[in-house]
Amino acid sequence: MSVAMPRRMALVELPLPDEALLSWVDHNTAALGLTRSRTATALGLMAAGPSTGLRLQNLTHWISDATAARIQAATGIQRAASLSLTLRRYQPAALRADVPPPDELRPVSPQGMLSGQFVYRQFITYCPTCVREQGRWSIAWHLPWTFTCPRHHCYLAGVCPACQNAVAPSRGPLTSGCTAPIPAGSRPTRRHPGHTEGYTRRCGADLGTAHAVAVEDTRVSAAQQYVNNLLDAPTRCGAAARQALIDVRTMMAVALRFGRLEHLKDADPAVCSRFNEFTTRRDGLPHAYIYGVWGARAPFDPLLMAAGVRIAHLMVTSPDPSAVLASVLPCDGPQRRERSFAFDRTDWVQVSPRYEQLARRAIGIRAYEACVRKVASTPTT
Numbered sequence: 001m002s003v004a005m006p007r008r009m010a011l012v013e014l015p016l017p018d019e020a021l022l023s024w025v026d027h028n029t030a031a032l033g034l035t036r037s038r039t040a041t042a043l044g045l046m047a048a049g050p051s052t053g054l055r056l057q058n059l060t061h062w063i064s065d066a067t068a069a070r071i072q073a074a075t076g077i078q079r080a081a082s083l084s085l086t087l088r089r090y091q092p093a094a095l096r097a098d099v100p101p102p103d104e105l106r107p108v109s110p111q112g113m114l115s116g117q118f119v120y121r122q123f124i125t126y127c128p129t130c131v132r133e134q135g136r137w138s139i140a141w142h143l144p145w146t147f148t149c150p151r152h153h154c155y156l157a158g159v160c161p162a163c164q165n166a167v168a169p170s171r172g173p174l175t176s177g178c179t180a181p182i183p184a185g186s187r188p189t190r191r192h193p194g195h196t197e198g199y200t201r202r203c204g205a206d207l208g209t210a211h212a213v214a215v216e217d218t219r220v221s222a223a224q225q226y227v228n229n230l231l232d233a234p235t236r237c238g239a240a241a242r243q244a245l246i247d248v249r250t251m252m253a254v255a256l257r258f259g260r261l262e263h264l265k266d267a268d269p270a271v272c273s274r275f276n277e278f279t280t281r282r283d284g285l286p287h288a289y290i291y292g293v294w295g296a297r298a299p300f301d302p303l304l305m306a307a308g309v310r311i312a313h314l315m316v317t318s319p320d321p322s323a324v325l326a327s328v329l330p331c332d333g334p335q336r337r338e339r340s341f342a343f344d345r346t347d348w349v350q351v352s353p354r355y356e357q358l359a360r361r362a363i364g365i366r367a368y369e370a371c372v373r374k375v376a377s378t379p380t381t
Contacts, residue, residue: 006074020139021085026173044070057170092238125156132208135175147302154212162205178203223313255311274303
């Protein structure tokens, strides 16, 4: 079924180079004095109707070439520029190459497309200073890999400073304040006289007032730059960059499952404090998988992410990662079964050959070889 091209807009606010699509829509919504739904339609996104915010959030994850063509017809913005407003800009490294294109009128849902990917499903982290100064947000904030702001040299915030709920752009623009629902009291019910029911209201707190923790640790900055270089790798280097991200993610799993405070020597106090709090809980629940890093329903704590990537970066950039990991990974013994539960075994098989001995040691030779056979027998799409 063909879809008519939208009319050319007389006025449109151009997106910033690293802006997210939904942020650009909200900026035009404010400039034009329209609703999100009408603005999205005018821009060529064809997202008018109920649940516009959620559908736009899906489009932030991925838009088709046909949608990019409609955006160009409505705004004059070139296809490559509009695609860069979505997570498609990270496909060479952060997204699998076999991600199917969404249906033209029914974009792939985050749950369907992003399962197992290196991205958040619906929430973001944010830089309070960027929100306060620009009122826009970066597409990079949709990635767990982004835990610092290079412009303001601070760690990103993960939750609202008032209600401590995760920030979901699908509920509304960041400049309108936190849109998370919070309890507001109780009121009489209409259906059952004499009874009461709870109701909620939007938080409304200014996200720009959140405390921005300064980044003073040069190793954290180096780790963030290392990851950013992988994410921004050109298509011709996509396979190598994706492999490097798999290595970092696997080593980060080691760091978060078995790392200790001593592995964060000279780190920023806020990162050390958060990691110490985390390890205390972790050691109290040795068999519980409490690290919803990938595919989590809420953003992963940027301070904790910084700790994990900081340790992992030291591992993957070392000439001899096994020597570095010797002080992190526990010896063989009763904890092997725990390690099997703690890690995605597929990742252990997919890491670079230099980590093969480490993988065998981490989950056991039999478990490793069984996983290799399973992966080899799985048909590819």
